[in-house]
Amino acid sequence: MKVVIIAGGQGTRIRSVNSEVPKAMIPVAGKPIIEWEIEMAKRQGFEDFLIITGYLGEQIRAYLGNGERWGVKIEYYQEEQPLGTAGALGYLKDRLTEDFFVFYGDTIVDIDMQRMMDFHREREADATLFVHPNDHPYDSDIVDMAADGKVRGFFLKPHPEGFVSHNTVNASLFIFSPTVLERIEVGKKSHIEKNVLPRCLAEGLRLFGYNSPEYIKDMGTPDRYEAVGEDIRSGRVEKMNFKNSRKAVFLDRDGTINREVNLLDKAEKIELIEGAAEAIRRINKSGMLAIVVTNQPVIARNLCDFDELDRIHATLETRLGEEGAYVNAIYYCPHHPDSGYPEERKEYKIECECRKPKPGMLTRAAKEWNIDLSESYMIGDGKRDYEAGINAGVKRSIMIEQNAPNALLHAVEEILSGRNS
Ligand SMILES: [Mg+2]
Ligand SMILES: [Zn+2]
Known part of the structure; x- marks a missing residue:
């Protein structure tokens, strides 16, 4: 499977080199960004690259050559004029006749590529979009997906007042089938996220979001290079690869994050408990996963349908x-x-394996997210939550007072301080 790296775009002036370089050649932790990408893919057996270069592209070709030094094969396509992130792909239909990865050349990333490829193939997708939850959805372009990951729509910013949506956004990494290339007009400027993907969706192609907590960051500002360089040096980038197990904090929903109102059946009734968002933000910062596990008998009782629950x-x-x-x-x-x-x-009126205190939701999440349960935590406001945690074999199950301000925050603080000592 080929890896296409889009490394065109503008040059950037950086202090350490004191001249203009393409973004892909910016050194981070001692190596150009694009070299990190090539090495990451090569480690996983992907050795066939097609690099799209633009302004200052000769610097990239001079550095990487045919890829021999890295044990890979690199070909190039030099853009005559900048045609956006997608424009050059329009010229490459003959060279991309099978599914291929698309990376941007200014991204530090470490993902389990095989896992994403399996996801793409199992769903017979035309395009798979690497997505992740984002902590500022109100000013981000949203990828709206159904529960199975099927993309339903794109909500591009700015969003209208009172806008409500899921929080998943494109992380700028894709797998495309050649069907996608047919939706790119040759010689016309276009962008993957703004033009190509919405068109594919409108024309009925199968688009899926691949939701992953793995490390992926593009280079925006100088302090970002610093932060990303530090993440590489500390091992954080590699540690977040799906191949390595992660720790999680499992959270009950009603009475723990949002106010328990006895059978919440309408979106308008959602109200966060004081301190809950702060607690979850701290989990996010810690590198642990935050995963909600909630009993919703409102479905079986027909008080609420799946669309409303969504x-x-x-x-x-x-x-x-x-x-x-x-x-x-x-x-x-x-x-x-x-x-x-x-x-x-x-x-839905059945004796199932997922209703807490049974551990089914936790064990399923553990499998799907490669979570080490014995290093994970459960927090909830009921006995069933507590027992589900114990039954799943978590390190610690914590029961907090229902609807109590800052109760979740205190529980999370306790977990995090315990980890540091
Ligand atoms: Mg509860
Ligand atoms: Zn169930």
Whole structure:
């Protein structure tokens, strides 16, 4: 499978070199960004690169050559004139006849590429977009996805007043099938996120969001180079690869993050408990995953359908985003064991494996996110939450007072201080 690296675009003047270089050649932790990308892919067996160069492209060719030094094969396409992030791809239809990765040349990234490729193939996707939750969705372009990852729409900023959505955004890394290239007009300026993907979606192509907590950062400002360089040196970039297990804090929803109102059935009823967003922001900063596991018998009882539950969760993500926090995933159990009510949905009135205190949601999340349960935590306001944590084998299960201001924050502080000592 080929890896296309888009390394055109403007040059950047940096102090350490004291002349203009293309962004891909900016040294971070002692090496040009694009070299980190090539080495990361090579480690995983991807050895076939096609680099799109533009202004100052000769610097990239002079440095990387045919790739021999890295044990890889590199070909190039030199843009005659800048045609946006996608324009050059229009000329490459003959050279890209199978699925291929697309990286931007100014991104430090370390991902399990095989895992993303499997995701793409299992879904027979035309395009797979690497997405992640973002802590400022109100001023970001949102990728709106269904529960199975299928992309439903793109909400480009600026958003209208009172806008509510999930918090996933493009992280600027893709797998495309050749079908995508057919939607790029040759010789015309266009951008992947703004033009090509919306067109693919409108024309019925299968687009999927691949939600991942792995490390990916593009280079914006000089302090970003510093921070990213530090992340490389400290091992943080590599540690976040899906191949390595992660720690998580599992969180109950009602009564723990948002106010318990007894069977929350409408998005308008979501109200964050004081200190909850701050608590989750601290989990985000710590590098642990924040994963919600919630019993939602409102489905079995037919008080709320799946669309409304989706809106409830989008609202929760929006409220958290307003305060700079995000959760990595939300798992819910739609079941309830006691049947016999006239309005109920029979198919969900079952004895399942996911309803807390059973550990099903935690064990499933552990499998899907490569979480080490024995190093993870559960926090909730009920006995069922506490027991689900114990049954899943977490390191510590913590019960907090329902709807109490800052109760979640105190529990998270305790976890984080324990880790440091
Ligand atoms: Mg609760
Ligand atoms: Zn269930």
